[in-house]
Amino acid sequence: MSPARRLLAVLAVLGAALAALAVAATFLGGAALSPATVVAVLSGRAPAGATETVVILSLRLPRIAAASLAGGALAVAGAAFQALTRNPLAEPSVLGVSSGAAFGVVLAQLAGLGDSLSQLLGLAGFAFAGALLAGTVVYLIAAVDGALPVQTLLLAGVIVGIFFASAITAMTSVIDVNRLGGIIHWLLGNVGPLPPVSLAVFAGLAALGFWLVLGRARELNLLALGEEAAAQLGVMVERLKLRIFVGAALLTATVVAFAGPIGFVGLIVPHALRLFLGADNRFLVPATLLGGASFLLLADTIARSIVAPAELAVGVITSLCGAPFFIWVLRTRPRVAL
Amino acid sequence: MTPLLELDGVGFRYPAPAGGRGGFALADVSLALAPGEVLAVIGPNSAGKTTLIRLLSRVLEPDAGEIRLDGRPLAEVPRAALARAVAVVAQDAPPALPFSVEQLVLMGRYPHAPTRFFESDDDRAAAREAMALTGVAELAPAPVGRLGGGERQRVMLARALAQRPRLLVLDEPTAHLDLRYQVECVALLRRVNRERGVAIVLVSHDLDLAAEVADRLLFLDRGRVARLGAAVDVLEERLLSEIYGCRVTVERNPESGRPSVRVVWPAAPAGAPAHRR
Numbered sequence: 001m002s003p004a005r006r007l008l009a010v011l012a013v014l015g016a017a018l019a020a021l022a023v024a025a026t027f028l029g030g031a032a033l034s035p036a037t038v039v040a041v042l043s044g045r046a047p048a049g050a051t052e053t054v055v056i057l058s059l060r061l062p063r064i065a066a067a068s069l070a071g072g073a074l075a076v077a078g079a080a081f082q083a084l085t086r087n088p089l090a091e092p093s094v095l096g097v098s099s100g101a102a103f104g105v106v107l108a109q110l111a112g113l114g115d116s117l118s119q120l121l122g123l124a125g126f127a128f129a130g131a132l133l134a135g136t137v138v139y140l141i142a143a144v145d146g147a148l149p150v151q152t153l154l155l156a157g158v159i160v161g162i163f164f165a166s167a168i169t170a171m172t173s174v175i176d177v178n179r180l181g182g183i184i185h186w187l188l189g190n191v192g193p194l195p196p197v198s199l200a201v202f203a204g205l206a207a208l209g210f211w212l213v214l215g216r217a218r219e220l221n222l223l224a225l226g227e228e229a230a231a232q233l234g235v236m237v238e239r240l241k242l243r244i245f246v247g248a249a250l251l252t253a254t255v256v257a258f259a260g261p262i263g264f265v266g267l268i269v270p271h272a273l274r275l276f277l278g279a280d281n282r283f284l285v286p287a288t289l290l291g292g293a294s295f296l297l298l299a300d301t302i303a304r305s306i307v308a309p310a311e312l313a314v315g316v317i318t319s320l321c322g323a324p325f326f327i328w329v330l331r332t333r334p335r336v337a338l
Numbered sequence: 339m340t341p342l343l344e345l346d347g348v349g350f351r352y353p354a355p356a357g358g359r360g361g362f363a364l365a366d367v368s369l370a371l372a373p374g375e376v377l378a379v380i381g382p383n384s385a386g387k388t389t390l391i392r393l394l395s396r397v398l399e400p401d402a403g404e405i406r407l408d409g410r411p412l413a414e415v416p417r418a419a420l421a422r423a424v425a426v427v428a429q430d431a432p433p434a435l436p437f438s439v440e441q442l443v444l445m446g447r448y449p450h451a452p453t454r455f456f457e458s459d460d461d462r463a464a465a466r467e468a469m470a471l472t473g474v475a476e477l478a479p480a481p482v483g484r485l486g487g488g489e490r491q492r493v494m495l496a497r498a499l500a501q502r503p504r505l506l507v508l509d510e511p512t513a514h515l516d517l518r519y520q521v522e523c524v525a526l527l528r529r530v531n532r533e534r535g536v537a538i539v540l541v542s543h544d545l546d547l548a549a550e551v552a553d554r555l556l557f558l559d560r561g562r563v564a565r566l567g568a569a570v571d572v573l574e575e576r577l578l579s580e581i582y583g584c585r586v587t588v589e590r591n592p593e594s595g596r597p598s599v600r601v602v603w604p605a606a607p608a609g610a611p612a613h614r615r
Contacts, residue, residue: 003456218455222445226432232395233501234421234449279436282455 007283014290018068021294025064025301029308031055062193066202067300067314068293070191070259071269073206073251075292078266079284080213080248083220084241087150088271088329092131092252093263095153096160100134101127101249101256102187103164106171108257109183120201127253134160135249189262189315191300198258205254210289212247216240217281224279262296262315264322269295271329340409341370342505342537343394343424349402350393364389364561366403373504374535376527378548380572381558382582387541388429390558391507394539395426421449425498429509431482431490439485439493440478443469446500468499472526488519492526499530505537506530512544524551545599546591549573557581573597 001009027038033052040046041056074092081090081097092098108126141156142148172183194202213220219240222230227237255262269292270284277283296314299321303312345367352361364386371377379387392398393405396412405412407423415423425446435442446468447461457465469475472492477485482493491511498506511527512520528551530536542548548555549569557564557572559581565572578586578599585602 218448219452221437221441222448224432224435224437225445226428228392228397229426229428231397231417232421232424232426233445234418234452236417274436278438278441280441 003282007286010277010283010287011290014287014294018290018294018297021297021301022064022068025067025297026056026060028301028305029055029060059193062195062199063191063300063304064297065199066194066259067191067297069199069202069206070255070262071265071296071299072289072293073209073255074262074265075269075288075295076210076213076266076285077248077251077255078292079270079281079288080220080244080251081266082270083223083281084244084248085148085153086224087148087153089150089154089267089326090157091264091266092248092255093161093261094267094326095157096134096138096164097131097157097249097252098256098261098263099161099164099168100137101131101253102261103134103167104128104130104253105186105257106168106183110171110175117197117201120198124201124205124254124257127257128250130164131249131253131256132246134164135245185313186260188313189260189318190313191259191262191296194258202254202258206251209247209251209254210285212243212250214285216243217285220244220281220285221279260313260315263319264325265292265296265318267329268318268322268325271325339372341406342373342375342408343371344406344409345369345393345403346406347403348393348400348405350389350398350400352389362386362389362561364393367558367563368403369556369563369566371505371537371539374531374537375554376531376538376540376552377554377556378552379539379541379556379558380543380545380548381564384560385558386561387558388509389561391426391509391539391541394507395424396420418449418452421501421503423503424505424507425501425503426507427494427498427509427511429513431494435482437482438478439469439474439480439482439496440465442482442493443474443478443496443500446497449501464502465496465500468496469493471499471530472496473522487514488516488522491515491519491523495523495526503536505539507539507541509541510543511540512542512547520547527551545573545578546596549596549598550591550594569597573599 026042027035033055037046037052038056041053046053078091081092081095082088084090104126105123108123138153138156138160139148141160142153144152168187175183219230219235222233222235223237223240231237270288273284273287273291277287296318299317300314303314303317306312348367349363349365351363362384367390379390381387389398393400396417399413407415407420412420443465444457444461447457447464450461451458466475469478472495474489474492474496477489477493482490485493495511512523515523524547527538531538540548540552552569554567555569555572556566557577564581565577573588575586575588578588587600587602589598589600590596591598
């Protein structure tokens with residue numbers, strides 16, 4: 001089978017899984033709606049203003065879209081950071097990049113950015129700046145003669161993450177109490193139903209980040225040989241690293257801006273898919289987009305069904321799965337080749 | 339005829355470590371390599387051999403002088419074009435590469451079409467040919483991380499040959515190889531050189547190997563050219579003893595007639611070793 005056909009086959013399987021999950025998620029949720037009601041709403045036979053119409057069209061479907069987007073973006077960011085740092089444990093939340101983006105978002109909220117298109121772009125801009133800042137600081141702390149030792153990178157990421165988390169706590173302490181609840185809810189990592197404009201901005205920015213990473217997937221494979229060997233094969237290494245860093249930071253920042261800092265998706269999904277697909281980033285990067293979307297959609301559906309009518313934050317679920325997963329990768333790392 | 343590669347008064351100095359004195363420097367290296375020529379670079383540890391490879395492959399840029407490929411300054415040659423002309427096999431491949439042999443060899447095709455997402459059928463054919471030439475064709479689906487030292491060396495060589503270069507630069511190709519693989523490696527390099535007309539720059543600590551395979555030897559010492567010429571002119575007892583700081587004798591290999599260097603080991607102190615008393 002040619003590589004292009006193989007990639008199409010992989011994407012068809014993962015796409016089908018995502019579609020099945022999305023359909024299932026449409027039927028599940030806190031409001032007890034019968035399958036017949038759901039079908040009636042989707043086929044347009046239910047009245048426009050009815051509760052079930054609002055629940056499905058304004059709550060469930062946008063939420064499914066947001067969860068899929070966030071999961072795909074985070075998983076691709078994880079695969080990108082892992083290839084970039086040649087470190088199997090690198091991931092937006094572990095590297096502190098999510099915390100940096102969250103810091104940016106809190107700053108934007110203090111500045112009072114709202115829901116119009118320009119303000120949404122401003123919000124994402126703040127998150128992006130925070131992600132770039134955190135990523136750069138972590139790199140500067142961890143780099144030793146241009147190399148990034150595995151443990152140093154992780155420690156630097158954790159420390160920078162703690163710093164930004166504390167800065168966020170400090171800022172939220174001075175915020176008006178009425179707005180505090182919203183911020184804390186968001187900080188746990190929640191994919192809420194987003195209005196159409198937000199969803200569009202979210203999708204556009206995520207697509208840009210995805211393109212930045214996918215377009216250099218072949219070069220990322222060569223980077224695994226080491227920077228010097230990659231350069232000797234004709235790769236413009238500094239440009240490659242900058243593009244991947246910007247792409248991964250943008251993906252992380254968009255998710256943090258629209259759904260909050262959701263951890264470990266970028267660790268779990270690329271590792272799981274590597275077991276089946278191997279390490280070739282030309283397969284892995286597009287596969288993580290669909291796999292990540294399915295993973296977070298599943299996690300979010302569990303989050304809003306398991307304690308219904310109450311809801312868990314999806315970030316809580318991913319962290320509960322992710323922390324043990326991190327330890328497993330850490331302990332088996334010599335055998336888990338990146 | 340334009341030389342394939344020219345070094346014209348090339349100098350380079352690593353930046354000094356914080357608070358330290360000036361870093362290691364390579365100074366005033368000049369030579370011209372003809373197409374198809376085999377040049378061996380020898381010299382003690384930290385003579386500048388690996389630095390020279392980094393300069394040739396433009397991982398480093400010279401501080402002084404100029405390097406030219408086909409008469410064109412290296413700084414003006416795009417990276418991919420350089421990689422189509424010059425392939426480098428490093429001393430150590432990263433040990434835990436997660437790719438199959440075929441995937442790794444296909445990476446050598448990157449400079450031929452950097453904008454392509456997947457390799458073409460022609461790329462695949464070139465990789466198969468390179469694997470056949472180095473005798474690793476049957477290893478194609480094997481994970482690189484599971485190969486032995488000799489196999490890995492041949493796979494890295496296949497990747498370099500898949501680049502279809504005109505100059506092959508090898509850093510210690512026979513280090514970590516047992517005698518049989520060393521012989522195989524030399525036979526392979528000779529074949530590539532004769533059949534394809536590929537020029538070779540070979541960095542080695544093995545002086546006899548250098549004398550056997552190279553047309554000329556470049557003897558580096560502390561970043562300077564100690565001597566450049568045919569093996570008989572470079573491998574002289576006095577020069578070797580002086581630079582390596584130990585006594586050697588140079589004989590002729592009875593088979594090839596090339597010089598062969600023998601170390602005069604220091605005599606053991608008189609009396610039986612302590613543990614045998």
